[in-house]
Every structure is written in C-alpha cells, then in structure tokens.
Amino acid sequence: MPRRRGTHPVSDADALACPDTYARGVPYDRLERLRARTPVVWLDERIAGGPGSWAVLRYADVRHALAHPELFAAESGTAPHGTPGPTAGPPAGPATGPATGMIDMEPPAGALLARITADPADFAAEVAAELPGTLRNTLAGGLYALLRDPEQYARLRASRADDDLVDSAVEEMLRWWTPVMCVRRTVLRPTIMGGVPLLAGERVSLWLTAADHDDTVFPEPERFVPDRFRVGAGARPQLALGYGTHACLGAMLARLHLRALVTAVLERPGRLASAGDPVRLRSTVRQGFERLPVRWIA
Ligand code: HEM
Numbered sequence: 001m002p003r004r005r006g007t008h009p010v011s012d013a014d015a016l017a018c019p020d021t022y023a024r025g026v027p028y029d030r031l032e033r034l035r036a037r038t039p040v041v042w043l044d045e046r047i048a049g050g051p052g053s054w055a056v057l058r059y060a061d062v063r064h065a066l067a068h069p070e071l072f073a074a075e076s077g078t079a080p081h082g083t084p085g086p087t088a089g090p091p092a093g094p095a096t097g098p099a100t101g102m103i104d105m106e107p108p109a110g111a112l113l114a115r116i117t118a119d120p121a122d123f124a125a126e127v128a129a130e131l132p133g134t135l136r137n138t139l140a141g142g143l144y145a146l147l148r149d150p151e152q153y154a155r156l157r158a159s160r161a162d163d164d165l166v167d168s169a170v171e172e173m174l175r176w177w178t179p180v181m182c183v184r185r186t187v188l189r190p191t192i193m194g195g196v197p198l199l200a201g202e203r204v205s206l207w208l209t210a211a212d213h214d215d216t217v218f219p220e221p222e223r224f225v226p227d228r229f230r231v232g233a234g235a236r237p238q239l240a241l242g243y244g245t246h247a248c249l250g251a252m253l254a255r256l257h258l259r260a261l262v263t264a265v266l267e268r269p270g271r272l273a274s275a276g277d278p279v280r281l282r283s284t285v286r287q288g289f290e291r292l293p294v295r296w297i298a
Pocket of ligand 1: 074093179241250
C-alpha cells in the first residue's frame with residue numbers, strides 16, 4: 001500500500017532516543033516490545049546529539065552490567081544528578097551510614113508540604129524548586145503516584161501506622177517512577193549480551209526504567225502496588241538507585257526524604273489533589289516534571 005508523506009512510522013528504538021517522546025510520558029509500550037524482541041538494541045542517538053549506544057532493556061542484563069565494572073566501565077564523574085543543594089544535606093550519604101536515623105527529615109518535608117495550600121501551587125517549579133533535580137523529580141514522582149491512584153492513596157492513608165507498608169510504598173514509588181531512566185557504561189572487553197556481541201569501546205545505555213518495568217520480574221509493572229516490596233513478599237530489588245560498585249551514594253538520604261514527605265502527606269488532615277495538567281521533562285535520561293500543579297483539599 002502506498003504510504004502518504006509524513007506517515008512513516010517511527011521505530012520503537014528511534015522513539016526511545018528522542019527527547020520529545022518523554023514529554024508524553026515514558027513509552028513503556030515501546031520499551032516492552034523492544035525488550036521482548038530485541039532486549040539489546042542499537043540506539044541511534046543523533047537526534048539527541050549523542051554518538052549512539054546499545055540499549056540494554058532486561059532487568060537481568062541491566063543488573064549484570066551494573067554488577068560487572070570489569071566489563072562495563074562507568075564514565076568518570078558522571079553521577080546522573082546535579083550537586084546536592086543545602087536541603088539535601090552535604091554529599092555524605094554513605095558517611096551517615098548507620099547514623100542516618102539521626103538526620104531529622106521532618107523540617108524539610110513539613111516545610112515543603114506547608115507550601116501546598118488550597119490555592120493551586122506548582123510542586124516542581126515552586127514548592128520544591130530549590131531541591132536538587134533528582135531529589136525533586138523523585139519526590140514529584142512519589143506524589144504523582146498517589147495522585148494517579150486515589151484508591152491506593154486512601155488505603156495508604158488508612159494504614160499509615162504500618163511502617164513496613166510505608167517503606168514498601170516508598171520502594172515502589174522509586175521503582176514505578178525511576179527518576180534516572182538510564183545510566184551509561186563503556187564496554188571494556190568483548191562480551192555477549194542478549195545475543196548481541198558487544199565490542200570493546202562501544203557504549204551501552206543501561207535502561208533502569210525498562211529494568212524496573214520488566215514484567216518477568218515485576219508483575220503488572222505499570223501498576224503502583226504499595227505492597228510489592230513488603231518484607232517477605234519476595235520482590236527483587238528495584239534498580240532506581242543503581243546497583244553494585246557505582247550504586248547511588250545518596251540512596252539512604254533519598255529514601256529518607258521520600259519517606260518523610262510521604263509520611264507528612266499521609267498524616268496531614270485532608271488530601272493532595274491535582275490542580276491542572278502536569279508538564280513532563282523533555283529528557284531521555286531523567287523522568288520528572290517541569291510543572292506539577294497541586295493543591296490541598298481540607
Ligand atoms: C533522590 C534520588 C536519587 C536518585 C534517584 C539517584 C540515583 C542514582 C543512580 C541511578 C546512580 C547510579 C549511577 C550509575 O550507575 O552510573 C547514582 C549514583 C550516585 N549518587 Fe545518586 N541518586 C539520588 C540521590 C542522591 C543524593 C541525595 C546524593 C548525595 C547525597 C547522591 C550521590 C550519588 C553519587 C556520589 C553517585 C555516584 C556513585 C559512584 O559513581 O560510585 N545521589 N545515583
């Protein structure tokens with residue numbers, strides 16, 4: 001059948017490499033098709049100004065690459081987020097170690113939440129504007145999970161005293177949202193992944209968001225399921241904060257912030273509501289919002 005001009009279908013891989021795609025939300029359907037057919041696929045990233053890379057889409061392969069720095073080298077100095085600002089604390093995530101419980105997260109969480117009143121406010125551009133980007137995107141993603149699913153929101157609110165459930169919900173928010181969508185590596189030694197021979201010097205992009213939505217690991221990955229990571233539920237760890245040698249050094253801090261905000265939201269009388277259409281970031285790397293209008297309903 002003749003094809004009219006302008007109707008050429010965009011291939012799933014082309015769409016993945018195009019920042020405009022993400023303005024409409026992560027293309028999970030395309031990721032799923034690719035993961036099933038070509039779990040390691042070449043991405044021509046010229047449209048985003050990149051040199052191209054092998055996209056790795058399956059949970060097992062992504063985790064394998066993260067766990068083997070002798071095969072897949074991280075590019076030095078490329079932590080996928082900006083320098084933490086004052087509200088995120090000093091870059092001492094790991095050093096706080098077992099003492100993280102001593103960091104009082106209530107004031108920043110409480111102060112953020114107090115900025116959301118009955119009048120529409122923009123969580124991304126006003127309420128959390130001074131937080132470092134990745135933390136802002138993480139918190140916004142967590143709130144968005146609640147906004148999108150009033151039933152689970154109400155259930156969590158009713159069960160907010162259940163610490164294990166709230167911890168699990170935080171972990172599920174990280175999985176469901178995965179604010180850093182992919183991280184880069186360079187192949188150090190020839191190896192085979194997903195049936196594809198990878199050559200030394202080639203670049204790979206490890207799609208954390210595809211791994212965290214791999215339905216062979218996380219059933220019904222598109223659903224926000226607060227119970228998914230309950231102790232004893234047997235869920236595999238989500239990869240939103242990386243894994244292995246280069247796993248996020250601020251992971252504890254990130255979880256503490258998210259938990260503090262979620263707890264504050266669940267404990268405050270009334271509820272969070274949408275106050276307009278969100279505008280997503282136009283990025284192939286980060287998932288977040290340019291605007292997330294919200295308000296508080298007493
Ligand atoms: C708020 C949510 C955050 C998310 C989703 C996040 C995500 C990530 C991810 C996915 C990586 C792995 C990068 C890779 O494998 O190449 C990473 C690395 C890193 N993160 Fe975070 N991060 C967050 C917060 C923070 C905070 C608050 C800090 C500092 C206090 C921090 C410090 C670091 C550092 C230093 C690395 C590099 C580790 C290395 O290369 O050895 N992160 N982060």
